[in-house]
Amino acid sequence: MNAPMHAAMLALDPLLIDPIGWEEVGIVSLKVVVAFVLLMITVMFMVWFERKVVSDFQNRIGPNLAGPWGILQTLADGIKLFFKEDLIPEKSDRVVFQLAPYLSLVPAFLVFVIVPVGGNFNDGNGGRVSWFGHETLVQVADPPIGILLFLAMSSLAVYGIMLAGWASGSKYPLLGSVRASAQMVSYEAALGLSVVAVLLQSGSLSTNEIVAGQAAEGFAGFIPNWNVIVTGFVPFVIFLIAGTAELNRPPFDLVEAEQELVGGFHTEYSSIRFALFFLAEFMNTVTMSAIIVTLFFGGPAGPIFFGLTWLWPTIWFLLKLLVFLFIFVWFRATLPRLRYDQLMDLGWKLLIPVALGWVLFLAARNVAQDQDWGTGGLAAVIAVTLGAFIVGGALLMGAINTARRERLADELGTTEFEGSKS
Amino acid sequence: MDASNVDYVVFFVAGAFVLLGAWGVILSRNPVHSALSLVGTLFSVAVLFILQEAHFLAAVQVVVYAGAIVILFLFVIMLLGVDRAEQLGVDPIGGQRPVAVLIGAGFIAAMLTAVIAGADSLSGTAQPNKVAPPTAGSTVDQTASDIEQLGNRLFTDWVFAFELTGLLLTIAVVGAVVMVRKVKGDLAPLGESVIDERLAAYEARLEETAAEDAADAGSHGTTDADDEASADADADEDAAGVDA
Numbered sequence: 001m002n003a004p005m006h007a008a009m010l011a012l013d014p015l016l017i018d019p020i021g022w023e024e025v026g027i028v029s030l031k032v033v034v035a036f037v038l039l040m041i042t043v044m045f046m047v048w049f050e051r052k053v054v055s056d057f058q059n060r061i062g063p064n065l066a067g068p069w070g071i072l073q074t075l076a077d078g079i080k081l082f083f084k085e086d087l088i089p090e091k092s093d094r095v096v097f098q099l100a101p102y103l104s105l106v107p108a109f110l111v112f113v114i115v116p117v118g119g120n121f122n123d124g125n126g127g128r129v130s131w132f133g134h135e136t137l138v139q140v141a142d143p144p145i146g147i148l149l150f151l152a153m154s155s156l157a158v159y160g161i162m163l164a165g166w167a168s169g170s171k172y173p174l175l176g177s178v179r180a181s182a183q184m185v186s187y188e189a190a191l192g193l194s195v196v197a198v199l200l201q202s203g204s205l206s207t208n209e210i211v212a213g214q215a216a217e218g219f220a221g222f223i224p225n226w227n228v229i230v231t232g233f234v235p236f237v238i239f240l241i242a243g244t245a246e247l248n249r250p251p252f253d254l255v256e257a258e259q260e261l262v263g264g265f266h267t268e269y270s271s272i273r274f275a276l277f278f279l280a281e282f283m284n285t286v287t288m289s290a291i292i293v294t295l296f297f298g299g300p301a302g303p304i305f306f307g308l309t310w311l312w313p314t315i316w317f318l319l320k321l322l323v324f325l326f327i328f329v330w331f332r333a334t335l336p337r338l339r340y341d342q343l344m345d346l347g348w349k350l351l352i353p354v355a356l357g358w359v360l361f362l363a364a365r366n367v368a369q370d371q372d373w374g375t376g377g378l379a380a381v382i383a384v385t386l387g388a389f390i391v392g393g394a395l396l397m398g399a400i401n402t403a404r405r406e407r408l409a410d411e412l413g414t415t416e417f418e419g420s421k422s
Numbered sequence: 423m424d425a426s427n428v429d430y431v432v433f434f435v436a437g438a439f440v441l442l443g444a445w446g447v448i449l450s451r452n453p454v455h456s457a458l459s460l461v462g463t464l465f466s467v468a469v470l471f472i473l474q475e476a477h478f479l480a481a482v483q484v485v486v487y488a489g490a491i492v493i494l495f496l497f498v499i500m501l502l503g504v505d506r507a508e509q510l511g512v513d514p515i516g517g518q519r520p521v522a523v524l525i526g527a528g529f530i531a532a533m534l535t536a537v538i539a540g541a542d543s544l545s546g547t548a549q550p551n552k553v554a555p556p557t558a559g560s561t562v563d564q565t566a567s568d569i570e571q572l573g574n575r576l577f578t579d580w581v582f583a584f585e586l587t588g589l590l591l592t593i594a595v596v597g598a599v600v601m602v603r604k605v606k607g608d609l610a611p612l613g614e615s616v617i618d619e620r621l622a623a624y625e626a627r628l629e630e631t632a633a634e635d636a637a638d639a640g641s642h643g644t645t646d647a648d649d650e651a652s653a654d655a656d657a658d659e660d661a662a663g664v665d666a
Contacts, residue, residue, distance in 0.1 A: 163458075
């Protein structure tokens, strides 16, 4: 395989197109270290932020002793957990028990490498910056599969939780982990379908190009060209709901429902292994928020006003990130937990059909634009989609109702009202 | 840094992990450990795909095989309670092991023959111009990324096969649903009258219970008790639905 083609296909990052020397390797290593440190600091901040905000919601003070405003509380907790006794239950599967926390942590970090956290995207600049005389992107990696890496890692994250529950050799963790894996596998479908809506719009899987597409001038000059608006809001709502379920955060935290399952899959974990699960959970929250910002809210794209041109995009990114971190805490503080059947109904009977329908609508709209059907064509596309939505929705509701009635009749017919249920 | 050297290092490391995982699958006594080793193998194969610049294939390998299929394996292993070490002393099918050795040896021989005899054509050095000729009349841009090429091919040259695969999967899903449905008695659809009759009986029973409750708790109004009773019944019904 010849060299230029090799480079063009291997990476879109301009840093890696030229022959790769030690300097390039050094820059990439530096990026990895900086990203890891930044993510850890953000996670520490997130734990403190969540505790503080939730305590405000609940009219308490929250952590306030370690450091100013209790900001070092996470560090103190981490040190405490580190020095606690590390228990491995007698009935556990020792190898898998020790492996599970890492299987949960590594995917959480790997997702972050595809998030662009800075770089000037204005005027078709494509987020390129110049570091040490080399052009590069402000993200650890920009693989051609881009956002598929996120889907792949979120499907691998199931292993950590599932194996932790199984390896503990105890009932409650096993129940928690079965719940978790069923939930995560179910909601991945809705998550993937709402990502497809964004990809139809961007025409690329690369996160850098997704952000660059959103940096273009939008409707009427002042409304940003963000995917949340361009894709019609529905995919964003589905992604947010499915993402919350994927994170096993409230109101979808049946995985660790304290009243039913003690602590869920990590009941038997203590000390640093528990800390790793805790870390992975919050790291996932941060990366999920970052992915939402990247996919739907233009990532680091935004106006650059004065002075430090390299700093503004990162500031925009962090501000957008903070909004979603707050939204996740807000969910936790205000929404009651769903019941398990409600969770499955929401995922399979509402989110997946709606996401699928919306993808078809967007595809039809794109065809109408590509073929120059004009306003009339667009109106026809919308009318046909609406008709298809109504017919499809009616069929689905009919099927669900029939199934319910038949089940009810079946139960009433075979078992008397108080009789034993098979 | 020479790119081909890096290629070799990645190939040998990933290849070692593929073999290690394969050994793990057949040598582990615990089915869960076998499944985990399988994940290791699948993941390493994904790395090999990336080395061949088949990025999309690598992503699909991880999402579909590691992320969905092995998860289902694990579900089955855990839910069926076979997650214990196997008793290897007993041979469930007589004569199974010698036959397995024979077939395995034959397979290895076939592989070795193919690799040694066809080394030139496999590595593409024999006839470089004949490797992967573009389909006649295809509009695929050879310089585009693998994802674009794959997408173009799937939805132009191979659209019929693609649709058929989709149909096959749909049939599999419908078939699975039909097979797990519990059908009691004859297959005739349930008439409206039967459902209404049973619903009426159910409601009558609810009212009866409600009346009993009202009699028990004098302080409660009838309507309250009625609501409570039906709410309880709903909860019962939901729980039964989840169990089923």
